[in-house]
Amino acid sequence: MLKKIYDKFLNLGILPKLIISYLILSVIPLIIIGYIATENLTDTGFQAARRAEEMGKENLKAAEDIGKTSIADSVQALDRKAKEAIELRTVELAARIADFLYERDREILILASFNPDPERYLNVYRTTKKDVIVTDPREAGKSRRSAVKLQTRNPENKEWRNFPPLDFHKVSKPIYKEITFIDLQGREKIKIADGRISNNLTDVSRKENTYCRAEDYFPYLANLKKGEIYVSRVIGAYVRGWLYKTREGIRVKRESAYAGKENPYGKKFEGIIRWVTPIYDEKGKKTGYVTMALDHTHVMEYTDHVFPTEERFTVLSDGGSGNYAFIWDVNDQCVAHARDFFICGFDPQTGKEVPGWLSQETYDDYKKSGMTLEKFVQKLPSFRNFTLKKSGSIEQMKAGEISLDCRVLDTAPQCQGWHEGTENGGSGSFLLLWSGLWKLTTYAAIPYYTGPYGNSKRGFGYVTIGANVDDFHKDANITKAKIEKSILEQGKEIVHANSKTRQLISERALYNRHLILIISLLAGFCIIGMSVVISFNLTGPLRRLTESAVSMSKGDFDQSIDVKSKDEIGQLAKSFNEMAKAISEIDRMKSEFVTIASHELRTPIQAMMLGVSGILEGYSGEIDEEVREDLALAKVGIERLLHLVENLLDLSRIEAQKVELNLSRTPVAEIIDRAMAEVSDLALAHGHTIVKNVPADIPDIPVDKDRMVQVMINLLSNSIKYSPDGGKIIVKTAKEGNETIFTVADNGYGVPEWAKEEVFKKFFQADSLMSHKVGGSGLGLTITKGFVEKHGGTIRCESPVPEEYYPDFPLGGERKGAIFIICLPLTDVGNV
Amino acid sequence: MAIKKILVVDDDKPISSYLIRKFTKLGYTVYVAEDGEEAVQQAFSNLPDIILLDVKLPRLSGIEVCKRLKADDKTKDIPILMLSAKAQSFEINEGLEAGADKYLCKPMSFPAILDEIRAYDKQ
Numbered sequence A: 001m002l003k004k005i006y007d008k009f010l011n012l013g014i015l016p017k018l019i020i021s022y023l024i025l026s027v028i029p030l031i032i033i034g035y036i037a038t039e040n041l042t043d044t045g046f047q048a049a050r051r052a053e054e055m056g057k058e059n060l061k062a063a064e065d066i067g068k069t070s071i072a073d074s075v076q077a078l079d080r081k082a083k084e085a086i087e088l089r090t091v092e093l094a095a096r097i098a099d100f101l102y103e104r105d106r107e108i109l110i111l112a113s114f115n116p117d118p119e120r121y122l123n124v125y126r127t128t129k130k131d132v133i134v135t136d137p138r139e140a141g142k143s144r145r146s147a148v149k150l151q152t153r154n155p156e157n158k159e160w161r162n163f164p165p166l167d168f169h170k171v172s173k174p175i176y177k178e179i180t181f182i183d184l185q186g187r188e189k190i191k192i193a194d195g196r197i198s199n200n201l202t203d204v205s206r207k208e209n210t211y212c213r214a215e216d217y218f219p220y221l222a223n224l225k226k227g228e229i230y231v232s233r234v235i236g237a238y239v240r241g242w243l244y245k246t247r248e249g250i251r252v253k254r255e256s257a258y259a260g261k262e263n264p265y266g267k268k269f270e271g272i273i274r275w276v277t278p279i280y281d282e283k284g285k286k287t288g289y290v291t292m293a294l295d296h297t298h299v300m301e302y303t304d305h306v307f308p309t310e311e312r313f314t315v316l317s318d319g320g321s322g323n324y325a326f327i328w329d330v331n332d333q334c335v336a337h338a339r340d341f342f343i344c345g346f347d348p349q350t351g352k353e354v355p356g357w358l359s360q361e362t363y364d365d366y367k368k369s370g371m372t373l374e375k376f377v378q379k380l381p382s383f384r385n386f387t388l389k390k391s392g393s394i395e396q397m398k399a400g401e402i403s404l405d406c407r408v409l410d411t412a413p414q415c416q417g418w419h420e421g422t423e424n425g426g427s428g429s430f431l432l433l434w435s436g437l438w439k440l441t442t443y444a445a446i447p448y449y450t451g452p453y454g455n456s457k458r459g460f461g462y463v464t465i466g467a468n469v470d471d472f473h474k475d476a477n478i479t480k481a482k483i484e485k486s487i488l489e490q491g492k493e494i495v496h497a498n499s500k501t502r503q504l505i506s507e508r509a510l511y512n513r514h515l516i517l518i519i520s521l522l523a524g525f526c527i528i529g530m531s532v533v534i535s536f537n538l539t540g541p542l543r544r545l546t547e548s549a550v551s552m553s554k555g556d557f558d559q560s561i562d563v564k565s566k567d568e569i570g571q572l573a574k575s576f577n578e579m580a581k582a583i584s585e586i587d588r589m590k591s592e593f594v595t596i597a598s599h600e601l602r603t604p605i606q607a608m609m610l611g612v613s614g615i616l617e618g619y620s621g622e623i624d625e626e627v628r629e630d631l632a633l634a635k636v637g638i639e640r641l642l643h644l645v646e647n648l649l650d651l652s653r654i655e656a657q658k659v660e661l662n663l664s665r666t667p668v669a670e671i672i673d674r675a676m677a678e679v680s681d682l683a684l685a686h687g688h689t690i691v692k693n694v695p696a697d698i699p700d701i702p703v704d705k706d707r708m709v710q711v712m713i714n715l716l717s718n719s720i721k722y723s724p725d726g727g728k729i730i731v732k733t734a735k736e737g738n739e740t741i742f743t744v745a746d747n748g749y750g751v752p753e754w755a756k757e758e759v760f761k762k763f764f765q766a767d768s769l770m771s772h773k774v775g776g777s778g779l780g781l782t783i784t785k786g787f788v789e790k791h792g793g794t795i796r797c798e799s800p801v802p803e804e805y806y807p808d809f810p811l812g813g814e815r816k817g818a819i820f821i822i823c824l825p826l827t828d829v830g831n832v
Numbered sequence B: 001m002a003i004k005k006i007l008v009v010d011d012d013k014p015i016s017s018y019l020i021r022k023f024t025k026l027g028y029t030v031y032v033a034e035d036g037e038e039a040v041q042q043a044f045s046n047l048p049d050i051i052l053l054d055v056k057l058p059r060l061s062g063i064e065v066c067k068r069l070k071a072d073d074k075t076k077d078i079p080i081l082m083l084s085a086k087a088q089s090f091e092i093n094e095g096l097e098a099g100a101d102k103y104l105c106k107p108m109s110f111p112a113i114l115d116e117i118r119a120y121d122k123q
Helices: A002-011 A014-112 A118-127 A297-304 A360-369 A373-379 A395-398 A413-423 A450-457 A474-553 A568-616 A625-655 A668-686 A706-721 A780-790 B015-025 B036-046 B062-071 B089-097 B111-123
Strands: A128-134 A168-176 A178-182 A188-193 A242-244 A250-252 A271-280 A284-297 A324-329 A332-334 A427-434 A437-446 A461-468 A663-666 A691-695 A701-704 A730-736 A739-746 A794-798 A816-827 B004-010 B029-033 B050-053 B080-084 B101-105
Touching: A014 A118, A014 A271, A014 A297, A014 A324, A014 A427, A014 A437, A014 A461, A014 A474, A118 A178, A118 A188, A118 A271, A128 A297, A168 A691, A178 A271, A271 B111, A284 A297, A297 A324, A297 A332, A324 A691, A360 A373, A360 A395, A395 B015, A413 A461, A437 A691, A461 B004, A474 A568, A568 A625, A568 B015, A568 B111, A625 A780, A663 A668, A663 A706, A668 A691, A668 A706, A668 A730, A691 A739, A691 B050, A701 A706, A706 A730, A706 A739, A706 A816, A780 A794, B004 B015, B004 B036, B015 B111, B029 B036, B036 B062, B050 B062, B062 B089, B080 B089, B080 B111, B089 B101
Parallel strands: A691 A730, B004 B029, B004 B050, B050 B080, B080 B101
Antiparallel strands: A128 A168, A178 A188, A178 A284, A242 A250, A271 A284, A324 A332, A324 A461, A427 A437, A437 A461, A663 A701, A730 A739, A739 A816, A794 A816
16 A cells, blocks of 8 residues: 555656655644644643633632631621620510519509508509500601711711611500509409599409409408518400411401501500509508509500511511510410410400410310310410421411410420520520521510519519511621622623633634644645746756657757756756767767768779679670679679668668658559569579469558568568578558558568567677578668658567468478568558 | 760769760760869860769869759750769759759669660650
8 A cells, every 4th residue: 555655656757746745744744733732722721711710610619618607607696696685685675674563563562651542542643654655557657756867977986876766656654554442351442543533442352343354363462461562463355366378478357456567456455463562550450452453555565666676666566577575474474465366365254364375286185175275274284295386276266366375385385495494584595497487586584573473583474585587697698698699790700701711712723723724825835836946947957858868869869958057957957968969969970971981882882883784784895604694793792782881871861760751642552563573583583482462442551652662672582581492472461440561471481489579670690590591781670670660650570470370371390480560550650 | 866975074083984985985975074163164165965963073062063054044954964872862852953854873884874864865
């Protein structure tokens, strides 16, 4: 394969060789180098871009991690701070409630130090008032002053914050609903109610005569000593409420109790807490008891407007938001809530307590128990199986009786948390997943330990505040969102920048590839151009040398090549020119010599010829027979000498390519006849028969008649000379395609295989083939071949003669036979 | 017209002397010239019936001689037989173009030459 390619390469001319070599040596490496360079560059570029992208992404990831960590940290910090703040607020709220309650202790003790006096009691009733925020939306906004946030005038006071004072619409409300004096039997002696001295005096030892028919304080009074105070639980009529679910969340029905924002027009829970302390006369005898029924609104007021967010306070609390404060009494019953229907109360008709809301599960147990709900709830163990997995009983919801009694509210594990956390009178917080939101819930025991409240460290009970965790780490969430947004944007930017970089690299690489392609193409063109120039410089003179050499080989020795370069080619051309000049000179000298020699030889031959021929023909007088015979011998010698001279002249013309043909349309038969006539004497002398076979329809041929006759004479003479006497010679012509074929066949000595080509060479010693000397110039066949070839034909020799070709031939022994075949083109006669 | 006067022009003494002897013996008046100039003078002064003219001659070549003679009215009708050792075809053509009536190549036998002359004798 390679060898084939190499051989093909060797056969190419110099120009393709040069171009291929230069292309292989220059352009291909250039393209390869260019390709590698571009690829590497592109690859490196892409790698760099990839690295940059990775680094960017890592940076982003780091930023994200740092962001997450810092957000987590700040969330934690914010949570802790918020938690602490809310915890503190809870504790302080509890303390303030306790203080408020303790004030009532002082007030009743002061009142107990006086003799019972309706006017005094009325006076106390009227003067003891406290502001209450108006919650009716129709009234709430009425007196609102424009609250303007202040700005600092000193720029050194950084991070200035200012909250205008609350300017909610408030009304002053008596602290007590009722102030009474009752005797030791429970009969009311003095009664201040509804802002006046009441005449509707009853016996409060009987429950049905008490507030909501639910007060049972009288039995506890007998044991009160001087200065000892009985404080009741919160007593009020239960206000029903109904919750229903919507797609947006839980809503409160309009007919329900007041529920802040959720139901601002509902009926509010109205409860009392009764303070009782004995009164002694001057003799130290217990005469009765002074009682004060604290309007529970004032207690609720402490928590009803708490909003544990940036807003801090609100007119209408929002039970649905979870951000509100509420109060539980020492028995874990709800006494203040954003939703008043959650506050535990009594049926004012029966004075019986409305049982707390149970889970459906527990409620189902109740239904199986056969007990009344009140009885069942009373007997229900506290804080058993409290879990968020439970849901409130539907029946209670439908009845609208869903007061919250922590002890049995087994759907709310936080109740247990508060209960447990306040056992030591302390405070704290915990997290709870409530309605799908993480809520912080704080608790703080209300440190009020008067009367029955002194029995536990929980005191009056406890305040709890619920807060949405998300709300108080809102800032952190905003930061988180900002960081995430920034990371997302940066990520996008990095991706964008990177894709731009990649695009740039791709464009650059494409540009480079184009550049290299163009350079390669240019280089290729330059190389091809250079190759062409070099090749023309090289091959041009060589071609001219070749052409000149070809011309010289055809006999035109007058050649000169115009080469100006001084390189090897120039020297070659110069040498060639010198050689051509020398050859031309030699040729000229040779021709001249031949001409001169021929001329100079002919002149003495003429002299001899004149003399001998004159004598033989009798122009010099009578000669005897012997002289005639001797002179005839001399004449033969003169004729052979002349023949030799003529042959030499022909040969020199053939060799010098100086043969000029005198072409004319000649009948083939004429050539054969003339030649046969010329040799007939010689043939006769040797006893040969010459048979002619020329078809009548053979076309005339455009030849030099004399030369063709001479050719045929030469062949016939050869056959005559190189055949044993009495031989047969057949002359045949035929038209085969575009050629006219002449054959001269004999049954002579033949030509050995090795001599078939040799016989056509000049001075071939034909005698070496023969057993006897025939004699000849050795030029006949050479001249014959020269003339035939000058006509554009060929001549060859075949021997021995195949018998099947010439059945008429007597062959065998010495008679091997030989055939000389001439092929002449019919139309084209070659170099005329 | 009968051929009586033959001008033989040849610088080769053996040939010219042989021809003079034989033509004289046969009854012809023979003039001889050994160079071209002499040949032209002889032709003009003697006005021979035929000229046997060699080509290679001293002073003036046979071709020139032929041209001059053929160019002059006095001599243009004299048949000129060129007899030359120059036997190449271009040489023959040159002779014929110069106006020779016949170009004979040496060597020719005496009877052959005589035949050529007698050929004009009959005309």
